[in-house]
Amino acid sequence: MCLAVPGRILDVSGSDTARTGTVSFGGVSKEACLAFVPEAKVGDYVLVHAGFAISVVDEEEALKTLDYFRQIGELGELEDKP
Amino acid sequence: MKFVDEYRDQAKAESLAQAIARITTSPWSIMEVCGGQTHSIVKYGLDELLPKDITLLHGPGCPVCVTPLELIDKALQIAARPEVIFCSFGDMLRVPGSGGDLFSVKAKGADVRIVYSPLDALKIARDNPARQVVFFAVGFETTAPANAMAVFQAHAQKVPNFSVLVSHVLVPPAIEAILSAPDNRTQGFLAAGHVCTVMGYEEYFPLVQKFHVPIVVTGFEPVDILQGILMCVEQLEQGRAEVANQYSRSVVREGNRPAQALMAKVFRVVARKWRGVGEIPGSGYALRDEFAAFDAESRFGVAGYHVDEDSECIAGQVLRGVKKPQECPAFGKRCTPDRPLGATMVSSEGACAAYYQYRRHEQTTQAAAGKRS
Numbered sequence: 001m002c003l004a005v006p007g008r009i010l011d012v013s014g015s016d017t018a019r020t021g022t023v024s025f026g027g028v029s030k031e032a033c034l035a036f037v038p039e040a041k042v043g044d045y046v047l048v049h050a051g052f053a054i055s056v057v058d059e060e061e062a063l064k065t066l067d068y069f070r071q072i073g074e075l076g077e078l079e080d081k082p
Numbered sequence: 083m084k085f086v087d088e089y090r091d092q093a094k095a096e097s098l099a100q101a102i103a104r105i106t107t108s109p110w111s112i113m114e115v116c117g118g119q120t121h122s123i124v125k126y127g128l129d130e131l132l133p134k135d136i137t138l139l140h141g142p143g144c145p146v147c148v149t150p151l152e153l154i155d156k157a158l159q160i161a162a163r164p165e166v167i168f169c170s171f172g173d174m175l176r177v178p179g180s181g182g183d184l185f186s187v188k189a190k191g192a193d194v195r196i197v198y199s200p201l202d203a204l205k206i207a208r209d210n211p212a213r214q215v216v217f218f219a220v221g222f223e224t225t226a227p228a229n230a231m232a233v234f235q236a237h238a239q240k241v242p243n244f245s246v247l248v249s250h251v252l253v254p255p256a257i258e259a260i261l262s263a264p265d266n267r268t269q270g271f272l273a274a275g276h277v278c279t280v281m282g283y284e285e286y287f288p289l290v291q292k293f294h295v296p297i298v299v300t301g302f303e304p305v306d307i308l309q310g311i312l313m314c315v316e317q318l319e320q321g322r323a324e325v326a327n328q329y330s331r332s333v334v335r336e337g338n339r340p341a342q343a344l345m346a347k348v349f350r351v352v353a354r355k356w357r358g359v360g361e362i363p364g365s366g367y368a369l370r371d372e373f374a375a376f377d378a379e380s381r382f383g384v385a386g387y388h389v390d391e392d393s394e395c396i397a398g399q400v401l402r403g404v405k406k407p408q409e410c411p412a413f414g415k416r417c418t419p420d421r422p423l424g425a426t427m428v429s430s431e432g433a434c435a436a437y438y439q440y441r442r443h444e445q446t447t448q449a450a451a452g453k454r455s
Contacts (some may be wrong), residue, residue, distance in 0.1 A: 001117065001144065001146060001171065001173060001221055001431060002222055002224040002276040002277060003118055003276075003302075004116050004118075004276045004279070004332075005086075006084065006085040008084075014237075015283075017231065017234065017344075022322075022436045024182065025083065026083040032200065033228075033231065033346075035231065036338055036341040036344075037340075045084065045085060047332055049224055049228065050171075050198065050199045050225055050228040051199025051200075051388060054224065054279050054338055054341065055279045055332045055333075057332060058330065058332070059331040060406045062331035063327070064330065065330065069451075081155055
């Protein structure tokens with residue numbers, strides 16, 4: 001039930017508790033409430049749960065997580081070498 | 083899809099599994115808290131990629147599973163009323179109450195509707211001023227901001243025919259209850275990434291200190307989960323117990339402050355009953371007095387209703403990681419997703435339903451092989 005899906009904000013309207021936007025999920029667009037992510041702007045990726053954006057995806061942190069694999073990959077190679 | 087596909091990469095998953103195997107020297111039992119994580123683990127067979135010494139225990143983080151029987155009964159009573167349009171997330175419709183489920187009430191003519199968001203239910207209320215519209219507000223901290231917003235807007239826009247049947251539960255008190263039980267087996271936790279997106283992870287520091295268990299905030303894709311396990315095993319092997327954050331692309335330490343502010347405005351913390359587990363102090367939300375007019379329990383006079391739970395179902399032990407689904411004598415026989423005895427067999431995020439969907443054939447094959455040998 002706590003599923004949240006990342007999507008890209010296409011447009012933003014309204015303000016405060018009525019702040020909403022259109023979010024594209026790999027081509028499928030849906031309206032989402034943006035009241036809880038006041039910093040989110042057009043082009044940002046947000047995680048959407050039950051029609052509400054609950055966070056703006058941090059691209060830098062996302063890259064860091066993926067970079068971790070390069071590091072453990074290299075570590076594995078080092079250890080595997082005789 | 084960006085931020086999804088790259089976390090389902092098989093080569094990355096395998097290199098993580100190898101890294102876990104390289105550092106594991108002792109047996110460890112790690113619990114994933116969230117039902118969404120359980121579903122991913124069983125669906126992708128992540129537990130089978132791990133060294134034998136690592137056991138994954140499936141936690142209580144499925145709101146459908148832990149909603150108490152008496153609340154399902156209250157939902158059935160309210161939904162059966164002719165003036166009511168009862169709105170719910172889809173996965174609550176097949177959860178068995180004492181006499182039937184929401185689907186069976188709907189089959190008898192009740193107006194039960196599946197909605198994607200609580201704001202959809204609020205819109206139905208505005209569009210149907212002559213009817214009573216009730217939303218079944220279940221969920222963990224992830225869903226609480228959405229439900230809080232629906233109540234807040236109903237109050238601000240003066241929508242008198244809208245109300246909510248609240249069954250909100252909270253993760254940290256459940257972790258504390260699991261760790262305090264004498265039969266606890268859990269040595270480390272993967273905390274639920276989306277709960278922490280809303281709440282942050284400051285609440286976990288006292289737990290880590292008190293019980294000396296690592297807690298790693300973890301995402302939901304295969305690569306996220308395996309990385310969370312690696313971070314947890316690293317700590318266990320080194321004798322450390324810290325809060326760590328694998329899901330940093332969404333989770334910050336303080337969480338989502340605007341969401342927390344609205345939740346605090348609408349809800350107060352109360353003791354809640356968990357299906358199969360019992361009452362846990364401070365483990366849920368109820369509406370604050372300012373919003374009491376939107377409480378469906380008092381509006382429809384079902385607040386005093388109590389009921390005892392079925393005893394054959396071992397969901398409580400499954401939800402605390404004490405037993406695996408196949409250890410239940412009813413699993414796959416008297417209890418199936420079509421005729422569930424307990425809610426862990428209903429929701430796709432319940433451990434029993436996940437095992438039934440992805441592991442049942444395996445079990446049958448093993449049993450047949452056992453008979454032949």
